[in-house]
Amino acid sequence: MKNVLLLFVAGVVLLSPTAAFAVKASEIYEWCTDYPDGGRPALCRVYTGAIMEFFESDSDPLDNETRVCLPHDATVDQIIPIIYHWLDKNPEERQLRAGVAAGHALAPVYPCAPQ
Secondary structure (H helix, E strand, O other): OOOHHHHHHHHHHHHHHHHHHHEEHHHHHHHOOOOOOOOOHHHHHHHHHHHHHHHHOOOOOOOOOOOOOOOOOOOHHHHHHHHHHHHHHHHHHHEEEEHHHHHHHHOOOOOOOOO
């Protein structure tokens, strides 16, 4: 039953990247703790993948400022530690929506070219 629920959640998130933005960064932080051996690695991967999909699209900036330009070869396994370590060092960010906090974590690492 647990696997069925996880697959359902994964399907919903992957079909709608913006759904990942309804999750608080504190949940991503918890799920990604000690990734891949601890926390909730499946949820960590699914939500991080949805966040990446959002940033890879031509979406507007999250907060009218934060822009992230991920390289096409970026992987979930590369992105998870960046977001996790940012949240670890910036606990005040954990109150934000996961996508916004992820944008704050990723923008310095993957900035966009000036427009």
